[in-house]
Amino acid sequence: MRILIAEDDAVSRHVLATTLTKWGHEVVITSTGLEAWAEIQKPDPPLLAILDWMMPGMDGLEVCRHVRQRITATPIYLILLTALSRKEDLIQGLEAGADDYLTKPFNRHELRVRLQAGARIVDLQRTLSERVRELEKAIIERKRAEDELRDLTLTDNLTGLYNHRGFFTLVEHHAKSTRRSGQSSLLIYADMDGLKQINDTFGHNEGSLAIVKTAEILKQTFRDSDIIARVGGDEFAILAPAVSSNELDNILERLRVNLMVHNERVDLGYQLSLSIGSVIIHPQNVLSIEELMAQADRAMYANKRSKSANAGSTVAIREVLTTKQLEGSRRPDPVGHTR
Amino acid sequence: MAMSSEIDDLQRLITVAPETTDLDTGCESVDMAVLTSFEESQLDGEPDLVLELIDLYLTETVRLLVAMREALTNKDELSIKRAAHSLRGSSSSLGILQMAFICDELERTEFKDMFAIASELLKCMEQEFARVSQILLAERQRRGE
Numbered sequence: 001m002r003i004l005i006a007e008d009d010a011v012s013r014h015v016l017a018t019t020l021t022k023w024g025h026e027v028v029i030t031s032t033g034l035e036a037w038a039e040i041q042k043p044d045p046p047l048l049a050i051l052d053w054m055m056p057g058m059d060g061l062e063v064c065r066h067v068r069q070r071i072t073a074t075p076i077y078l079i080l081l082t083a084l085s086r087k088e089d090l091i092q093g094l095e096a097g098a099d100d101y102l103t104k105p106f107n108r109h110e111l112r113v114r115l116q117a118g119a120r121i122v123d124l125q126r127t128l129s130e131r132v133r134e135l136e137k138a139i140i141e142r143k144r145a146e147d148e149l150r151d152l153t154l155t156d157n158l159t160g161l162y163n164h165r166g167f168f169t170l171v172e173h174h175a176k177s178t179r180r181s182g183q184s185s186l187l188i189y190a191d192m193d194g195l196k197q198i199n200d201t202f203g204h205n206e207g208s209l210a211i212v213k214t215a216e217i218l219k220q221t222f223r224d225s226d227i228i229a230r231v232g233g234d235e236f237a238i239l240a241p242a243v244s245s246n247e248l249d250n251i252l253e254r255l256r257v258n259l260m261v262h263n264e265r266v267d268l269g270y271q272l273s274l275s276i277g278s279v280i281i282h283p284q285n286v287l288s289i290e291e292l293m294a295q296a297d298r299a300m301y302a303n304k305r306s307k308s309a310n311a312g313s314t315v316a317i318r319e320v321l322t323t324k325q326l327e328g329s330r331r332p333d334p335v336g337h338t339r
Numbered sequence: 340m341a342m343s344s345e346i347d348d349l350q351r352l353i354t355v356a357p358e359t360t361d362l363d364t365g366c367e368s369v370d371m372a373v374l375t376s377f378e379e380s381q382l383d384g385e386p387d388l389v390l391e392l393i394d395l396y397l398t399e400t401v402r403l404l405v406a407m408r409e410a411l412t413n414k415d416e417l418s419i420k421r422a423a424h425s426l427r428g429s430s431s432s433l434g435i436l437q438m439a440f441i442c443d444e445l446e447r448t449e450f451k452d453m454f455a456i457a458s459e460l461l462k463c464m465e466q467e468f469a470r471v472s473q474i475l476l477a478e479r480q481r482r483g484e
Contacts, residue, residue: 008425009399009425009428009429009432010395010398010399010429011392011395011396011399011428011429011432011433012428012429012432014391014392014395015377015380015392015432015433018377018380018382018388019380021382022379022380022381022382052428054421054424056421083424083427083428083431104428104431104432105373105428105431105432108376108379108380
């Protein structure tokens, strides 16, 4: 194995280097603590070092301390070489981070067995760190596989509704059939009011529960054939096919009533409320689903703003798009709903 | 030149009369068994290790003794002790026992009266070195340089 030696006395250094070479080791020779420390900091340093304790400048103890302050995958096994043999000195050496010590002049047989012990530890640590690296790699791969799988799912874990990806996948598919059927459909963007306050006041579990309750109310309000999705933390999107613009008010009223009934039936310390933006998609529509969503989103924000402007009342604003509007004469038609 | 001054130093040091020193510990000057045990570590195709070690020891010791002398003049305790520590390390590694013992004494000497004692010990070291180098040079010759 590769062994680093640091010894300022030329005679002892030569004895040590020759002995180790004779035993088949590759020796990196330094004569000061500073040189040894420089070797240790190089990439792929020797994993076993024999350091003389007393050296001018940085001594062996200091090298031990420096080495132990560094965190590396494979720690270096440190043997202190010392002419001191008092127990206090040895304790001080081990406390500084040495793994073992040898008293000078060293006995060759003792050096050999101490090196064997060191080599065993170095091997164990190397195997261990290789195993850790393998495991880390496996964990990363596993995580990637899970992420890929999650990317493929279409439903939201918490509510059982479609997720963002699911919504867009189904809506794209639906858009084609709408064009063929010649019927308009309704796109709704709904954003929960005050989820942050619910989280802050009652905790995130309660926040999650509020999301689930909202999802239930949406399921209850819309038809089975409608596409209901949770597209973000507190954001929902609904696509209701085969709905004409004059049915919009009924649907929004149904939603309002369902929310009200829920709020009256259970007192959770907060009220469930939604800000809503809606867009009627006509069969002749040429806008992409992203553009339609952006319009619904804008209408929802206008709704949220007007609600905070006159607190206490919940207002839904709808935006009706006709073919004409698409051609340029866009005429917003805000209607206030008070719950 | 550095090289010739080293040789001068060596010559001066080994001609110090090997009188009996105050510090007779009964230690051998050189434990030949230790020195020759390095034959075990001899690498094939490399120069004679024991010869190399003898040369290295002689050069290093001259350097350290000169450094100690200088540090003593400058009353630089740290440098004296550091040099004594190094010399103890190399001496004990090669089985140069008496020298290692004197170095140990010097390292242990406390600050009070340090320089008077150090001066005495350094004299002992120089005398001991004269003895050691004669033995080592003889061993060098025996090995056929």
